[in-house]
Amino acid sequence: MNKLLNIAQAVPRQFVREYAFKSDLKIKWVRPEKIACYKPEKSGDLGKLPPLKPDELLLDFKDCKALENADESVKSQYKLSNNASYLTTQFYRDEMVKEVQRHAQDYGSMEAKLGKMTAIIRRYQVHMDAHPRDKMIKVRLKELIEKRKKFLKYLRRWDYPRFEWILEKLELVYKPPPTHFHWITRKESLQKLTDTYCENLKEERLEAYHKQLQAQQIPFLEEAIKKMQFVRQEQISCDVPVTVTEEQIADSKRQLAQLKELQQAEAAASSQKQNEDSFN
């Protein structure tokens, strides 16, 4: 038994714990908070519905001539604020469709449909904030959001300029769905985080090494020029065939000048930046 223990202690730790390997890296994983499917940040709505004017009349009585000269108490009967909520939704829907429709009779084109859906979605989202337990509206809202996303996908394939225009006009964000679905797990997330950590570390070290080599360039060239000049002079004075030409020396000198210029430019840029930072 003692023998076995000794062997186990002699073997490095990493060989012992092949299973259930635990990383020593100090990576903290934070599970992203779940956002309800009907929230604007999930559905991609950047814009909001415009505030309702207090004495807006119902859709059907907008241009009613009889109401113009009617009594105030009669008129208030036809105001949006004194009527059912679905009539306000209708009002918003009509407004939004008119923003994007092709012509006055157009209620069936893709833009008009998207405008209509967007108005209803935003109206429902306001409702859901006030009544978070309204399951019926929640289901309807989710279905509408998904349908709108599908329509946006189609429109993108059919007519890209129009797709971009409608995104801008309705203030929507379009993100394509991920390639495959998977649940978020601690293990997989930590694996991904570790991968990115290693990737960053690699890049950092490569960058540092690159800098180190760059710093050696100027002293090396200075040394090389000196040596080349010395060798050339020696060769000439000793009557040995000359292997170092003037061109080679001039070439190295040019390289050196270029490098020094670059260094000066960088130093100037960094000092300027520092000045600006301190000024701010």
Added chain:
Amino acid sequence: MSRRGLLLMGQCMPCIKQNASKIRIRRMELDKNLNMYFKKDEFYFAHDPQKVCKTGDVVLIKELPDRLTRLITHNVEKVVYPLGDITDPLTGKKVVVGKYREDIEMANQLFGKSEKAFDYDKAPPRGRLEGTKDFTHGETYIKYHEDGKDQPFAV
């Protein structure tokens, strides 16, 4: 290595590589067991420093005589069909699904075109909303970590 100069037609996929585009070549493969054809994708990286092809475009790629890097083996020859901007090869007119754009425009004029309606002549080229409203130029993923920073491609 290869002297074939093979031409392939495929669709451009979102790709994070600089000066290269990822092209999907989709073929049908016979499953002998079921005696049915199934889709089979092959991916090639085509050299494209100007990024002429965007996600979804149908492009022609040509095999390079020597591979440029370990990944890049092809060159983008031509964008045949930009996504959502199709030209009918027979008449040379622009098409939206089953209709010519001209016809749609004519119908709009007949009904009295709205002032705010979309106009093809005023539309700028594709790509102005990239990164703000349109995130189709990259691959999205399910958000797995909250790091306090903005993650535009997280869903």
